[in-house]
Amino acid sequence: MSKIYDIYFKEDIPKYIEIANHLKQLIDSKKIKDGEKLPTIRELSSNLEVNKVTIVNAYKKLQTDGYAYQKVGSGTYAKRKESISSFNREYSKIFKNLSSDDFEKIIDFTGETNSDVYFPMDDFKNVINKVLDRDGANALIIKESLGYENLRKTINNSFWENKIDLNNILIVSGAQQGIDIAAKAIVNINDNVIVEKPTYGGAISVFKWRRANIFEVELEKDGINLIAFEEILKKNNIRCFYTMSYFHNPTGISYSLEKKLKLLELANKYDFYIIEDDYLSELIYSEDIRHEPLKSLDKYERVIYIKSFSKVFLPGIRLGYMITPSSFTESIQRSKINTDIATSSLMQRALELYISEGFWKKNIEYQKNIYKEKYLLMKELINRELGDNVNYIDPLGGLYINLEIKNKDITSKELFYKLKEKNLYITPGVIFFRDSISGEEFFRISFSQASKEKIIKGIELIKEELK
Template sequence: MNKYFISLLEEETPKYIIITRHIKKLIDANKIEDGERLPSIRGLAEFLDVNNVTIVNAYKKLQSEGYAVQKIGSGTYAKRKDISKNFKKEYSEVLKKISSKALYEYIDFTGETPNNAFFDIGAFKNVINEVLDRDGAEALVYQEALGYEGLRESISEVFWANKVNSDDVLIVSGAQQGIDIVSKALINTNDSVIIERPTYSGALSVFKSRRADIFEVPMESGGVDVERFEKILKKNKIKCFYTMSYFQNPTGMSYTTEKKKQILRLAQIYDFYIIEDDYLSELIYDKDIEYRSFKSLDENDRVIYIKSFSKIFLPGIRIGYLISPIKFKDSIQNSKINTDISTSSLMQRALDLYIKQGFWKDYISNLNNLYKDRYLFTEKCLKEFLGKKVDFISPGGGLHFYLKIRDCIKVDSINLFRMAKNRNVLITPGTLFYKNPSDGRQYFKMGFSKTNENNIREGVEVLGHLME
């Protein structure tokens, strides 16, 4: 360990402060491991040519700041401070400080929406003009509680083959609002909910704000661990289960049809409801992945289905929809009205016409072709530059990969984020997706939707070097 202290004391700052800062950096970078015995006071004092009191003061400061613990008769030991709990604020502030202009200077692996360069803005502009010519001022002021009737009818016809009644479709301002209004309608303080582990941070925040008792079930290949899921159900009265059925955020995993049916059976037996966030299911690259939502398999009206157009279309239009069980239809609709009364009438009408004229189908088809190539290229780069440093499962669709840093690599995802940011590369550490943030320190999410192939290769190569 002594090699890390060479050339340390050339600053004018008090020596014990310099030593303290240096040891903290080594602990944070895992160069001094959690629980590792620090050098003896006399030994380190002799090595740095300082008096014993300097080292004593440094070790006391480390203890006061939570970076060390003293064991009587044994010595002082490093204690890795859990910085992951406060990291969410740091992460969001970093992204806010990087303006939209400055963002182009970064290789951005944090994006979760399609690149707007792939969107034909001209076609959408023509659709908006056509709506204004057709409906006039009514397009801007007319409101319906459930949402624009034409759009609800298009959703029923195009996406559900008329198997869902248009009156059962509620237009919302994106999936996040959908999760929020469903939670307000269903979940009270101390109600119990089950979530996937890890899960979408926005949903986790909503359930925490409702002061719900949150149970986690680990994600595995094909969906959550059903055996552990049922153990929770046997011991607790569960109100609902939140799930992302395709290309789950962040793991990228998708549920098998069989596992969906198992969970639907459990919902009927144990009397709970499933909140299905149908995330990016339009982007399926692996032909072996079959699209069948929980809602399409639901025979007992147990699924609250939420779909966002913002994720796959343009984030700025903020439109999605939900379909709820009859039991909760009125309460969820009232929750929506209490939140914002109505979603933009003009954007609803424009999206309706965009779907009716076939632009939506062509857009999704084009997006699949473009992103399948980028997905395969990213997968190739990960294997080439990170193959011996991380483990990951290829999701077969969606817009991101979820990677686990191997134990032999002495860096966690928070420190990797910080180092990568200094090299103009942005990633999303896994700590953001767990009820207990420290559980995600070995993981990070890497999206490829906002980055071209040249930058993907360069960015992954940078990450590989930093892990060394």
């Protein structure tokens, strides 16, 4: 630890940058170990004979650049940058290199591939033909920056009982673009944001790209830990909170009504915005869960709502929509236009007709029936075959189940490599955490792309490795 204090300052470089760069070199060279706690602000400022604000700024820069993370009430910890990203790159590369023939041979429990889509193609073909017959070349030429107006009207009518100002509905190319647009509109360099721990890696990437300071808060069975959440709010000026309110990725949990209402109260009290990624809420399998997004309860105009159609429409057709608070409508629209000007006109028109003519509702029921059967089968097998080896929270919907390994002698990454040799692919929990020392005991398994026969075989293979 003495090497930390071995630094000489130059007059032309701000001290906080020199301190941050010095610590980065020590982390990269492994002289400071991955996950090692860094000195307190008081200790480092005393030893380096600089004021505490300089150390605070140095630690903020380390976090922004991905070299440190903060544990509330505990301190700041080193993070070797490659420790997460190298595995994430390797994990991603594995799937990119799989061919369509490979997918026939493997058992895919990742839910990240589209080898088997439950979608009535005849209905979709008829819708496309109707759009082309009705609109002709306009279906391909005309572009509206906010999105096809009739689609926005149909979304408002079909999903929101016409309660939303049409100007606040914006068509986007999927949830990822929606998160990016929202972040560009409201998050600036060194702004503070809160995410759930764990959370969707794509959201973390967006906030890192915006060079925001990211705070993580643990999840409970019915949503985020509100006590820890408010402690951060009291001590920091938070700009936004990103959440998946239904079938959270990867844990599968859904927020209780009580926590939703409390979150909205906190957003109003502490003046921050909520980016709500309404993920897979069409796939509810239990009467214990009611579809009531934060946006539907939002009397304070604090929620930026994002909904993707990709999981339940054709995944290859990137479509979704956002609902924005009136105060942010203009800046979010500018962010959208600066991103890609307009989303596919033909696909928007096809989706509008697909919803308005009743195909959407019929297809959702069709998919729910298929996925519910798989969900019940996978849950039964986990309880019967893996009960001694894993813990889990029953998601009651969605497309996957998140498992916690009881036996700490094996990590989820090690399990991933062992199962890969047997042509079974799972998602290790480390994918969903900012730091490299979290998530090793978790792995996510999805039933969306596997047949019932493959689900049975896959659970048997997991059982063999966990015994």
